[in-house]
Amino acid sequence: MATYRELLQQTKSEIDEIDAAGARELEGAVWIDVREADEWQEGHLPGAVHIPRGFLESRVEGVAPDKSTPVLLYCASAARSAFAAKTLQELGYRTVYSLAGGFTDWKRNGLEITMPRTLSPEKRTRYSRHLLIPEIGEEGQLKLLDARILLIGAGGLGSPASLYLAAAGIGTLGIIDADIVDETNLQRQIAHSLDTLGTPKVDSAKRAIQALNPDVDVVTYRERLTSENIDRILDDSWDLIVDGADNFPTRYLVNDASVWRDIPVVHGSIYRFEGQVTVFKPHDGPCYRCLFPEPPPPELAPSCAEGGVLGVLPGIVGSLQTNEAIKLAAGIGDPLIGRLLLFDALATEFNEVKIERRADCPVCGENPTITEYIDYVEFCGAGRGNS
Amino acid sequence: MSVVRVPPVLREEAGGAREVEASGATVRELLEDLTLRIPALGSRVYGDGELHSFVNVYVDGEDVRTRDGLETPVREGSTVILLPAMAGGC
Numbered sequence: 001m002a003t004y005r006e007l008l009q010q011t012k013s014e015i016d017e018i019d020a021a022g023a024r025e026l027e028g029a030v031w032i033d034v035r036e037a038d039e040w041q042e043g044h045l046p047g048a049v050h051i052p053r054g055f056l057e058s059r060v061e062g063v064a065p066d067k068s069t070p071v072l073l074y075c076a077s078a079a080r081s082a083f084a085a086k087t088l089q090e091l092g093y094r095t096v097y098s099l100a101g102g103f104t105d106w107k108r109n110g111l112e113i114t115m116p117r118t119l120s121p122e123k124r125t126r127y128s129r130h131l132l133i134p135e136i137g138e139e140g141q142l143k144l145l146d147a148r149i150l151l152i153g154a155g156g157l158g159s160p161a162s163l164y165l166a167a168a169g170i171g172t173l174g175i176i177d178a179d180i181v182d183e184t185n186l187q188r189q190i191a192h193s194l195d196t197l198g199t200p201k202v203d204s205a206k207r208a209i210q211a212l213n214p215d216v217d218v219v220t221y222r223e224r225l226t227s228e229n230i231d232r233i234l235d236d237s238w239d240l241i242v243d244g245a246d247n248f249p250t251r252y253l254v255n256d257a258s259v260w261r262d263i264p265v266v267h268g269s270i271y272r273f274e275g276q277v278t279v280f281k282p283h284d285g286p287c288y289r290c291l292f293p294e295p296p297p298p299e300l301a302p303s304c305a306e307g308g309v310l311g312v313l314p315g316i317v318g319s320l321q322t323n324e325a326i327k328l329a330a331g332i333g334d335p336l337i338g339r340l341l342l343f344d345a346l347a348t349e350f351n352e353v354k355i356e357r358r359a360d361c362p363v364c365g366e367n368p369t370i371t372e373y374i375d376y377v378e379f380c381g382a383g384r385g386n387s
Numbered sequence: 388m389s390v391v392r393v394p395p396v397l398r399e400e401a402g403g404a405r406e407v408e409a410s411g412a413t414v415r416e417l418l419e420d421l422t423l424r425i426p427a428l429g430s431r432v433y434g435d436g437e438l439h440s441f442v443n444v445y446v447d448g449e450d451v452r453t454r455d456g457l458e459t460p461v462r463e464g465s466t467v468i469l470l471p472a473m474a475g476g477c
Contacts, residue, residue: 152476153476153477156477157476158476244476245476246474251474269473269474269475269476271395271396273395274394276473291443292441292443293440294440295474296471300396300397300441301396301471303475303477305477314477342470346405351468352448353443353445353448353450353470354445354450355450
């Protein structure tokens with residue numbers, strides 16, 4: 001039976017060590033810190049990812065799916081990383097190194113280190129179910145806490161979106177809505193309540209968000225979005241827009257501004273039992289005008305106030321929008337870019353259709369003909385949609 | 388025969404139906420057949436030999452405007468979706 005020292009010596013003879021100078025010349029290598037969380041918190045190599053030794057086998061493919069990718073492993077003093085290197089060789093990684101001298105020598109030699117940003121113990125508890133997901137983890141949660149998301153509308157779609165975004169720890173939420181909470185809203189607009197009847201929806205939503213998560217800064221705009229105020233509002237540097245507007249002029253206005261300012265829009269719309277969701281990422285995918293170059297005539301564009309809507313439908317569609325928004329903010333997954341998701345609540349059925357960029361799109365096409373705000377009410381025809 | 392999905396705003400024209408049937412080897416033939424069967428519905432999306440500009444038509448998930456327009460082939464059993472924009476977020 002070998003002692004620890006003998007086992008380490010044996011393992012080191014079976015793997016390759018590399019010094020700091022050699023490590024920095026490795027092209028395209030993934031650097032993995034296999035130390036424990038408390039050691040990582042005290043600083044790590046720049047660009048390294050943290051996978052504690054105990055999780056290495058289960059998580060390594062997430063950071064290095066291709067086994068020909070060179071991998072540099074390090075720990076404090078090149079013991080744990082030697083065992084880790086042997087494991088990766090057994091998993092089929094072809095170019096694996098253990099950093100000689102580990103983090104201790106790296107730091108002692110005055111080489112650059114990065115101090116990780118960390119979550120407070122309170123935030124670690126609040127977001128623990130996110131932190132447990134490898135795709136999110138602490139890094140992803142910090143991105144969510146840094147994110148600034150603007151909600152157009154605090155109604156059917158904006159209610160679930162604002163609550164779930166707040167619960168997820170989106171650091172700053174902007175909310176635009178000019179309306180007042182009334183009784184007919186409560187069948188579906190779950191951010192509002194009997195207590196806030198008669199108050200502005202933005203204030204009511206802010207109250208609900210703050211009751212849920214005081215980490216979130218809420219910026220309210222109690223106004224109707226127009227060509228006159230949109231630039232002022234978008235100057236507050238939003239990363240992402242969640243569009244839950246209730247009328248066509250606002251939809252086209254939001255589209256044009258978002259294309260010009262390069263802000264992704266998570267689009268959702270609902271009517272009776274059916275909903276549509278997609279993501280418009282300017283220049284990477286189609287925009288709203290590529291999907292619908294023209295709004296329908298007024299008689300084919302009834303509002304929910306005219307035609308009704310199943311109360312839970314905005315909950316489903318607004319939650320799907322939130323899912324897209326969180327993915328975009330955390331930089332994970334495959335967003336609904338170039339795909340329009342159709343939901344039918346009666347059939348409980350999802351369908352997906354492809355949307356392509358139009359070369360002749362007047363806003364994001366090759367030769368744009370609309371380069372400044374137009375009269376959106378006139379474009380959509382007086383009375384089109386719900387105003 | 389193909390299944391044509393009717394958007395909620397056009398269900399009244401289709402007598403309340405969520406899906407109707409129509410036949411044709413191309414989108415044009417299918418819409419002409421649809422117009423014969425259910426004139427109120429067909430005329431909402433198709434007229435004067437053209438697709439109305441505010442309606443998107445998808446054959447098996449693809450926008451016919453990105454394929455061959457009205458000449459886009461329709462297979463037996465294809466699903467055709469008629470889709471005007473919806474604005475509601477309410």
